[in-house]
Amino acid sequence: MKINxxxxxxxxxxxxxxxxxxxxxxxxxxxxxxxxxxxFIAALTDWFDGYLARSLKQTTKFGAFLDxxxxxxxxxxxxxxxxxxxxxxxxxxxxAVIIGREIIISALREWMAEIGKKTSxxxxxxxxxxxxxxxxxxxxxxxxxxxxxxxWQIIGITLLYVAVVLTLWSMIMYLKAAWLDLTLSKDKR
Numbered sequence: 001m002k003i004n005x006x007x008x009x010x011x012x013x014x015x016x017x018x019x020x021x022x023x024x025x026x027x028x029x030x031x032x033x034x035x036x037x038x039x040f041i042a043a044l045t046d047w048f049d050g051y052l053a054r055s056l057k058q059t060t061k062f063g064a065f066l067d068x069x070x071x072x073x074x075x076x077x078x079x080x081x082x083x084x085x086x087x088x089x090x091x092x093x094x095x096a097v098i099i100g101r102e103i104i105i106s107a108l109r110e111w112m113a114e115i116g117k118k119t120s121x122x123x124x125x126x127x128x129x130x131x132x133x134x135x136x137x138x139x140x141x142x143x144x145x146x147x148x149x150x151x152w153q154i155i156g157i158t159l160l161y162v163a164v165v166l167t168l169w170s171m172i173m174y175l176k177a178a179w180l181d182l183t184l185s186k187d188k189r
Contacts, residue, residue, distance in 0.1 A: 004063075005049075005052050005056070006049040006050070006052045006053035006056075007049075007060060007062060009048060009049035010045070010049050010066050011066075012045060013045045013046060013049075013074065014066075014073070017042075017074060020042070020077070021035075021077065021081070023035040023038060024081050029145075031145075032143055032145040032148070033143050036140075036142035036143040039078055039139055040139050043074075043139070046067070046070070046071055046074075049067060050067065068106070072106065075098070075099075075134065075138065076099055078138045078141075078142060079138070080095070081142075082095065082142065083095045085145075085146070091141075091157070091160070094160050094161060094164040097167060097168065098134065098163065101167045101168070101171045104175075105170075105171060105174055108174060112178055126169055126170040127170040127174075129166055130163055130167050130169075130170050133166055134160075134163040134166075134167070136159050137156050137159035137160040137162075138160075140152050140153075140155045141156035
């Protein structure tokens with residue numbers, strides 16, 4: 001395993017997760033804002049490690065594996081904690097859609113790589129826009145704590161629903177790109 005700056009940033013992002021959870025659940029008025037800041041820093045390292053890996057030509061198999069795992073784990077943790085905090089269907093439903101889409105697309109990418117067509121389901125523009133809305137929604141919802149500034153809840157829920165629309169749109173685009181391979185019999189591939 002080669003450790004370079006992008007891989008170090010990914011490992012740093014993973015190491016932030018327990019700290020993020022700790023601050024979110026601390027019974028302290030700054031617990032939620034600090035947890036949101038930690039999540040925001042982790043989201044920035046996600047963008048930055050990918051940028052560095054490409055620009056410095058430091059892509060590795062380890063990084064290609066670990067980066068998306070770290071991203072999905074970070075988002076899933078945040079969504080589960082937010083759903084627990086709100087305890088409401090209007091938050092649980094979009095969270096389920098987002099997590100479900102991540103599982104479906106991860107499985108699709110793995111399968112497409114097995115048949116040698118990984119590039120058919122490479123990350124597209126809609127998925128990148130979806131990620132930006134999703135991260136903004138999660139930061140807003142993490143800042144909000146019951147009894148706190150209602151504006152963070154309103155912004156967060158609005159952005160979350162925009163992210164869900166983009167989540168479904170990008171999933172449909174990926175499935176459409178892979179549809180022929182998904183529906184052909186094994187001997188015709």
